[in-house]
Amino acid sequence: MIQKILRVSFSIIGMLVGMALASVIFSNTWILEPFNLSLSTEFEVFVYVALIIVFGLIFFILFPLMLKGVKKLAKIAEASMENVRLIDIGFGLGGLIIGLVIAMLISFAFVQIPFPWIGTILTIVSYIVLGYLGFILAIKKREEILLAFQSVKREKEANAPVSQKRSPKRKGAAIPKLLDTSVIIDGRIFDICKTGFIEGPLVIPVFVLNELQLISDSADELKRNRGRRGLDILNKIQTDLEIEVQITEEDFEDTHEVDAKLVKLGKSTKGKILTNDYNLNKVATVQGVDVLNINELANAVKPIVLPGEEMKVLLVKGGKENGQAIAYLDDGTMIVVENGKKYIGNSTIVLVTSILQTAAGRMIFAKPKK
Structure with a gap:
């Protein structure tokens, strides 16, 4: 339904183009003079109707191709903009506007050129070149622009009177x-x-x-x-x-x-x-x-134990070496108890003999208290 409405609208645009072309033809009599055509009212009406119908049909027929081209361009634009960040788009648009403003100021000088067509060409070229340069440079120099704004802000705050300086927020310190x-x-x-x-x-x-x-x-x-x-x-x-x-x-x-x-x-x-x-x-x-x-x-925050201290632990399994038993503190620290295999499954008082600190954590070595 939407495509039908768009197609009709596009055809109407074609009819308007045909009407405008007919108006241009009859407003410039030198176009018709070589053909020795009489400019009667009937002839003008005929040309208007003919051009309106012809251009309306052309636009109606070409609409599917135009729509296909627009969709293809939209996909290409979407793919190219997929990885572009919003901040880059903002800087690019700002640079584009600045470039166009500079081009507009320069174009005033081109108007003074005695040959109008040369001034027109130079104006068009300046708009394209400066607009492009402004867009690209703003994106590529984004970090430098941000740093410049930040340094200006810091300098302004440093030079401000003491009464106007705000105390820094704790979260920014x-x-x-x-x-x-x-x-x-x-x-x-x-x-x-x-x-x-x-x-x-x-x-x-x-x-x-x-x-x-x-x-x-x-x-x-x-x-x-x-x-x-x-x-x-x-x-x-x-x-x-x-x-x-x-x-x-x-x-x-x-x-x-x-x-x-x-x-x-x-x-x-x-x-x-x-x-x-x-x-x-x-x-x-x-x-x-x-x-x-x-x-x-x-x-660092695990409980500190020193050699010679006593602690009561539950021995849960055997160790790698013969006769060893393993226990764990509440924080997960492993305790290796020598000659503790016979106490596996029981809570036993052990005496800390040494402590080993590794990148993986702390390991405590102990022996049953006699």
Whole structure:
């Protein structure tokens, strides 16, 4: 139905074009003079009707081809704009407007040229070239433009009278914390933020969100559940906590790995990466980016025991070595009890002999108290 309406409308446009063409013909008699045609009223009516009908039919017949071409162009435009960010479009339009304004000012000089056609050509070329340059340069120099605005704002605030200076908000004083995918899925970040030990802002890059979405849409049920858990944790942080959360669209198209993008973002923003990924921790540290590792925090807050202390534990299974038994504290710390195999299944008082701190956590060695 809509296509029929559009086709009729397109045909009406064709009829108007035919009417306009007939008007041009009769308003310029030099067009008809070579043909020695009499300009009677009947002849004018005939030409008007003929051109209106002919152009109406042409536009009616050509409508399907025109519609097909428009759809094809729309698909090409949609595909090319799929990965373009909204901020780039905004900067591009701003640059385009500035370029066209400059072209308009320059065109006033071209009007003074004695040869009108030369001035017209130069005006058209200047609009195209300056409009294009403004659009492209605004997108390519986006970061520099933002930095320039920020430096101007900081300079203005620094030079403002003391009475006009606003005290900085507490949320802006803290170093940004960049969340990676693993720490979001882990979930402990919500409880840590809830205690108030971590100050905002928490920065969630858009490429981390995209990775979470891919995991949530995975065909593997375990991965899908992990991804959905991560999205739920983010939602809880945003709705249940007062900590500032920022979603940044900053991306690095020349880098494909999410961890590498996160390290680059940490460098550019001077932020700290919040993770529990051991490999990301090492890579970021080597490249000079500060890291807050949730696993290291968990190990740091485990209860401290010293050699010679006594504790009562439940021995649950045998160890790797002959005669060993294994017990666990409430926080998951493993206790290896020498000569404790005969006490498996019982709560026994043991004496701590040594403590081993590893990257994976803390391990306690003990022996049954005699």
